[in-house]
Amino acid sequence: xAFTLPDLPYDHDALEPYVDARTMQIHHGKHHQGYTNKxxxxxxxxxxxxxxxEDILSHIDEVPNDIRTAxxxxxxxxxxxxxxxxxxxxxxxxxxxxALAEAIEDTFGSFDAFKETFSSTAGSxxxxxxxxxxxxxxxxxxxxxxxxxxxxxxxxxxxxxxVDVWEHAYYLHYQNKRGDYxxxxxxxxxxxxxxxxxAEATS
Ligand code: MN3
Numbered sequence: 021x022a023f024t025l026p027d028l029p030y031d032h033d034a035l036e037p038y039v040d041a042r043t044m045q046i047h048h049g050k051h052h053q054g055y056t057n058k059x060x061x062x063x064x065x066x067x068x069x070x071x072x073x074e075d076i077l078s079h080i081d082e083v084p085n086d087i088r089t090a091x092x093x094x095x096x097x098x099x100x101x102x103x104x105x106x107x108x109x110x111x112x113x114x115x116x117x118x119a120l121a122e123a124i125e126d127t128f129g130s131f132d133a134f135k136e137t138f139s140s141t142a143g144s145x146x147x148x149x150x151x152x153x154x155x156x157x158x159x160x161x162x163x164x165x166x167x168x169x170x171x172x173x174x175x176x177x178x179x180x181x182x183v184d185v186w187e188h189a190y191y192l193h194y195q196n197k198r199g200d201y202x203x204x205x206x207x208x209x210x211x212x213x214x215x216x217x218x219a220e221a222t223s
Contacts (some may be wrong), residue, residue, distance in 0.1 A: 055097030062090035077173035096169030109210035116138035153181040155221035
């Protein structure tokens with residue numbers, strides 16, 4: 021198999037009370053495992069098996085028609101969740117420092133203004149999708165949302181922070197209150213990892 025489900029970098033209950041253990045068990049063990057399996061099945065026996073998943077998404081328009089939708093949905097799901105687990109931490113919250121903090125202030129005016137933009141963008145994604153902080157080719161930051169499992173790599177951007185706004189990410193604990201999930205989610209954001217992602221994307 022080309023791709024394997026990455027282990028969570030913390031216990032299922034580590035993000036309580038902001039993200040509940042049952043949601044983490046199902047989200048990681050069932051949903052992310054499902055995307056991983058279906059991506060592997062879709063690309064089995066093709067040249068795409070030997071490529072990093074992020075690169076497959078960057079070249080999604082070159083993936084053959086008969087498997088493109090499966091690769092888009094499940095490759096996106098595989099890559100998006102792989103990032104998602106790492107940008108959360110039981111030691112998260114607070115604010116970034118260093119170069120990332122400066123870039124956020126330059127781009128959005130202030131850290132609070134960034135959070136407001138990010139939360140409202142993610143919160144207003146219609147139906148299932150993701151909210152993103154990405155780096156473009158010129159090293160500039162952008163916030164936007166994508167539907168379904170579409171990935172910023174499909175636009176040639178590098179995601180450095182993402183939040184899953186599919187109902188499976190919050191419904192057990194928050195039911196229909198996506199806004200409450202998003203406002204609590206800031207308490208688990210792993211800014212050290214986001215800063216490392218920013219440094220790598222701009223190096
Ligand atoms: Mn999900």
